[in-house]
Amino acid sequence: MAESADTPATPGHSPVDLDPAYREAVVDLLAVIAYGEISAFERLAEDAKLAPTVADKVDLATMASLELAKVHPLHDRLRELGADPFVAMAPFRTPIEEFHRHTAPADWFEGLVKAYVGDGLANDFYREIAAYLDPATRDLVVAAMEEGGHAAFVVERVRAAIADDGRLGGRLALWGRRLMGEALTQAQRVAADRESLAALLAGGVDRPGLDLAAMGRLFSRLTERHMERMAELGLEA
Amino acid sequence: MAESADTPATPGHSPVDLDPAYREAVVDLLAVIAYGEISAFERLAEDAKLAPTVADKVDLATMASLELAKVHPLHDRLRELGADPFVAMAPFRTPIEEFHRHTAPADWFEGLVKAYVGDGLANDFYREIAAYLDPATRDLVVAAMEEGGHAAFVVERVRAAIADDGRLGGRLALWGRRLMGEALTQAQRVAADRESLAALLAGGVDRPGLDLAAMGRLFSRLTERHMERMAELGLEA
Numbered sequence: 001m002a003e004s005a006d007t008p009a010t011p012g013h014s015p016v017d018l019d020p021a022y023r024e025a026v027v028d029l030l031a032v033i034a035y036g037e038i039s040a041f042e043r044l045a046e047d048a049k050l051a052p053t054v055a056d057k058v059d060l061a062t063m064a065s066l067e068l069a070k071v072h073p074l075h076d077r078l079r080e081l082g083a084d085p086f087v088a089m090a091p092f093r094t095p096i097e098e099f100h101r102h103t104a105p106a107d108w109f110e111g112l113v114k115a116y117v118g119d120g121l122a123n124d125f126y127r128e129i130a131a132y133l134d135p136a137t138r139d140l141v142v143a144a145m146e147e148g149g150h151a152a153f154v155v156e157r158v159r160a161a162i163a164d165d166g167r168l169g170g171r172l173a174l175w176g177r178r179l180m181g182e183a184l185t186q187a188q189r190v191a192a193d194r195e196s197l198a199a200l201l202a203g204g205v206d207r208p209g210l211d212l213a214a215m216g217r218l219f220s221r222l223t224e225r226h227m228e229r230m231a232e233l234g235l236e237a
Numbered sequence: 238m239a240e241s242a243d244t245p246a247t248p249g250h251s252p253v254d255l256d257p258a259y260r261e262a263v264v265d266l267l268a269v270i271a272y273g274e275i276s277a278f279e280r281l282a283e284d285a286k287l288a289p290t291v292a293d294k295v296d297l298a299t300m301a302s303l304e305l306a307k308v309h310p311l312h313d314r315l316r317e318l319g320a321d322p323f324v325a326m327a328p329f330r331t332p333i334e335e336f337h338r339h340t341a342p343a344d345w346f347e348g349l350v351k352a353y354v355g356d357g358l359a360n361d362f363y364r365e366i367a368a369y370l371d372p373a374t375r376d377l378v379v380a381a382m383e384e385g386g387h388a389a390f391v392v393e394r395v396r397a398a399i400a401d402d403g404r405l406g407g408r409l410a411l412w413g414r415r416l417m418g419e420a421l422t423q424a425q426r427v428a429a430d431r432e433s434l435a436a437l438l439a440g441g442v443d444r445p446g447l448d449l450a451a452m453g454r455l456f457s458r459l460t461e462r463h464m465e466r467m468a469e470l471g472l473e474a
Contacts, residue, residue: 038291041298045282054275054330055323058308061278065302071295086292093291 018081018134025200026137027081031088032096032190032197033126033144034074038089039096040119041068047111056108059153063115070144077140091194095186102182109161113172113233116154117179120229124222125187132200132209159234173235180226255318255371262437263374264318268325269333269427269434270363270381271311275326276333277356278305284348293345296390300352307381314377328431332423339419346398350409350470353391354416357466361459362424369437369446396471410472417463 018026044064051057075085103118105111123145130141162169191198203209210218227237255263281301288294312322340355342348360382367378399406428435440446447455464474 035291038295038298041302042282042285042294045279045285045298045301048279048282053323054272054326057279058275058305061275061282061305062309064282065278065305068295068298068302072299086290089291 021196021199023081025196026133027078027083027088028091028194028196029126029129029133029141029200030074030078030081030137031083031085032092033141034071034078034085035089035092035096036122037067037071037074037144039100040064041071043100044111044115047105047108047115050105050108050111052108056157060111060115063151067119073140074144077137092190095189095193098189099182099186103179109158109168109172110175112154112158113175113235114179116151116158116233117176117226117229118183119151121180121183121222121226124225128218128221129201132203155232162234169235172233173230173237176226176230176233176235176237180223258433258436260318262433263370264315264320264325265328265431265433266363266366266370266378266437267311267315267318267374268320268322269329270378271308271315271322272326272329272333273359274304274308274311274381276337277301278308280337281348281352284342284345284352287342287345287348289345293394297348297352300388304356310377311381314374329427332426332430335426336419336423340416346395346405346409347412349391349395350412350472351416353388353395353470354413354463354466355420356388358417358420358459358463361462365455365458366438369440392469399471406472409470410467410474413463413467413470413472413474417460 041064044060044067048057048060048064051060078085078088103114105114126141127145130138130145133141158172162172191201201210201215230237278301281297281304285294285297285301288297315322315325340351342351363378364382367375370378395409399409428438438447438452467474
């Protein structure tokens with residue numbers, strides 16, 4: 001049934017509050033995050049097959065399920081904004097699949113590092129963007145970034161493995177650098193293709209944004225946190 | 238840290254309430270269900286790759302995640318009973334993997350029918366067994382069988398596809414019979430290997446059980462419900 005036209009709008013949630021350019025940017029942002037979660041589910045479920053034990057498999061499968069659970073509220077909000085979630089996600093399919101195609105883990109440990117470092121990087125980036133959003137959208141984006149601490153098992157497994165095998169540590173350190181490089185490549189591609197997202201970061205007449213210097217600082221923060229994550233795993237960044 | 242010995246036992250939940258043979262049967266039962274859910278997650282996540290659209294993929298991935306979510310309470314209860322969930326699940330790995338090896342879907346629709354018919358059959362079987370359990374274990378088993386109505390999308394997709402293509406209906410009807418045959422083969426194998434589970438169904442001095450005639454009726458009920466499910470999908474059983 002169609003929604004009644006006189007249903008009161010939730011304050012701060014109504015699509016009519018948003019100017020069209022900003023609405024378009026929010027649709028793009030929620031869609032890219034949602035498709036990223038779907039893709040993360042697929043990749044983690046695939047990597048779970050490489051698990052050396054059933055316990056490890058359940059841990060990675062649980063991470064996969066948690067990613068997927070975040071898709072539904074993002075889709076709900078896209079529908080509230082008058083967008084079809086699957087149409088909205090379509091432009092992001094290629095860059096996200098390309099990222100995964102270029103970073104297919106060769107083994108269980110590369111899969112673990114990718115889960116930890118890749119998702120961490122994406123989360124940091126979206127949290128940074130969240131600062132430029134209206135409160136309702138910001139809360140939704142920040143909630144989608146919560147990982148429930150389940151990734152802690154990755155740190156434990158990777159540290160134990162490299163303690164046993166120093167060469168693995170060297171290989172995984174290179175792998176971490178490659179993940180960062182591929183993520184930046186695809187993020188630039190998205191920014192070039194989707195003007196609305198670039199405009200969101202640049203700000204507007206009535207919204208603060210990032211100038212080039214601020215953008216530079218954003219990237220140093222992302223790089224710094226990437227290095228912290230690598231260090232948590234016991235890897236040189 | 239070890240649990241304090243003077244922690245009060247939850248009434249009806251304490252492992253000391255259970256006689257050793259019954260406890261062993263409950264451990265086996267919870268373990269086979271839990272491994273079945275893990276395996277269902279893997280198979281549904283794999284089948285989701287065959288999805289013709291991203292929306293279908295999300296639906297199947299959601300079914301996968303719901304299966305996995307049921308694993309954690311089963312594992313918690315196994316631990317309460319003093320069992321290591323991964324040790325307890327080990328004996329069931331081969332029969333469940335064999336079932337999936339012999340019923341690998343050739344395409345998206347075989348995957349959908351398997352998800353619907355296979356999980357339905359397993360759920361019916363475990364619900365029947367639940368009648369012979371103590372109330373706390375019964376509630377846990379019944380909760381693990383709830384599917385949240387998400388499988389409804391399968392009915393819609395399969396009916397639409399066979400309306401378009403009569404030959405697909407014939408092939409999927411044969412597929413449904415094969416799923417039932419393989420499920421019975423592996424269930425018999427488990428019953429032969431795990432005396433505790435067979436004894437659970439047969440009853441004990443202080444517990445009612447199934448005689449041969451009752452076992453026969455149980456199998457006719459399972460077959461009947463399988464045929465009902467095939468009919469819901471628009472397939473001849």
